[in-house]
Amino acid sequence: MNKNELNLDKVYIDYIKKRLDGMGYHFISLIIDKMVSFIECSFVDIQIILNSKSINDEKITKDFIDMLRVMERKFLHMLQVIDIAINLSEVNHYESYRQIANILVATFHDFGRILEIHKVGTKMGSNKVNHTTLGLSYLFDDSMERERIKEYLSEELYLIYRDLIYTGIEYHGTKDVPYGILSPLATSVVKDIRDADKLAVMSSFVDPNTDMDTVFHMPFEELAQIPIHDVTLKEIMSHKQIDRSNKDVPYDKMRQFISHIGFIYDINSPLLYDYLYLTHWVERYIGHVRNYLRDENQDKMYEIEAECLDFLRKKQSHNINAGKLGYKVFQKK
Numbered sequence: 001m002n003k004n005e006l007n008l009d010k011v012y013i014d015y016i017k018k019r020l021d022g023m024g025y026h027f028i029s030l031i032i033d034k035m036v037s038f039i040e041c042s043f044v045d046i047q048i049i050l051n052s053k054s055i056n057d058e059k060i061t062k063d064f065i066d067m068l069r070v071m072e073r074k075f076l077h078m079l080q081v082i083d084i085a086i087n088l089s090e091v092n093h094y095e096s097y098r099q100i101a102n103i104l105v106a107t108f109h110d111f112g113r114i115l116e117i118h119k120v121g122t123k124m125g126s127n128k129v130n131h132t133t134l135g136l137s138y139l140f141d142d143s144m145e146r147e148r149i150k151e152y153l154s155e156e157l158y159l160i161y162r163d164l165i166y167t168g169i170e171y172h173g174t175k176d177v178p179y180g181i182l183s184p185l186a187t188s189v190v191k192d193i194r195d196a197d198k199l200a201v202m203s204s205f206v207d208p209n210t211d212m213d214t215v216f217h218m219p220f221e222e223l224a225q226i227p228i229h230d231v232t233l234k235e236i237m238s239h240k241q242i243d244r245s246n247k248d249v250p251y252d253k254m255r256q257f258i259s260h261i262g263f264i265y266d267i268n269s270p271l272l273y274d275y276l277y278l279t280h281w282v283e284r285y286i287g288h289v290r291n292y293l294r295d296e297n298q299d300k301m302y303e304i305e306a307e308c309l310d311f312l313r314k315k316q317s318h319n320i321n322a323g324k325l326g327y328k329v330f331q332k333k
């Protein structure tokens, strides 16, 4: 693999496209092709800009390579979310219309991330813009009497799914969703995209292909030495998500590590509880640090593990198909 080149996961792209084609959704495969072209063109844009600056600057070159790797990861994440969105649709026996809604929203949900990277890469975006806002304004801004989302959809798909895609992107990652103002269909689509997104991220944390150094920028041996704050322990034991905005507690790597466990308290579909419990997600995730924990952390982590497992166990729906929810892992190492 050339480190200066963009390497999108061709094997996974083909797998997802074949799955979609097999379901009769070839038109969604074509959207994925368009996105690949978009990313490849963005990559060329960035290269041209960097070359024009005649850089021998090591820092810029390093930033560029880092950005490429992020772009590849974000695209892989998109494929994983599509994969899970298809699984959720199948396990729930959705009819075609509902399946397509899930898959289209999954396909576009993080489009803003790709734009964000492009902006940072070309040094155009000095101010950090929220990726959701960026994606929405790019795809749905009709100030030029056209919306770019139309470039990806046929007229028919546009008319049927435009609003659902918009709503799905808008609320896929917000803290609070105003479910009261959404239609039952939009509510269900938003819940599914939030679950698929979360499950993709959580699964990536226990996926042997994931380079965890790029997640924490710190070896687990070191992370395990950071004391677990009492507030963090209290939050997780009382089934609350870690409050990142709480300035009284330092948001250190240990708090960040535990915040991922707190994702289990923001799940919509009972199927996910089954899946996480059956695949031993909590045990595997805590397994990253288990053998390195300093003494005073050991009891606290044990408490967290026991509480979370108990929570998942009690929430289970015992759906025999829940085990099919995860994304496909192609072992690379």
Ligand SMILES: [Fe+2]
Pocket: 077, 081, 109, 110, 197
């Ligand atoms: Fe996402």
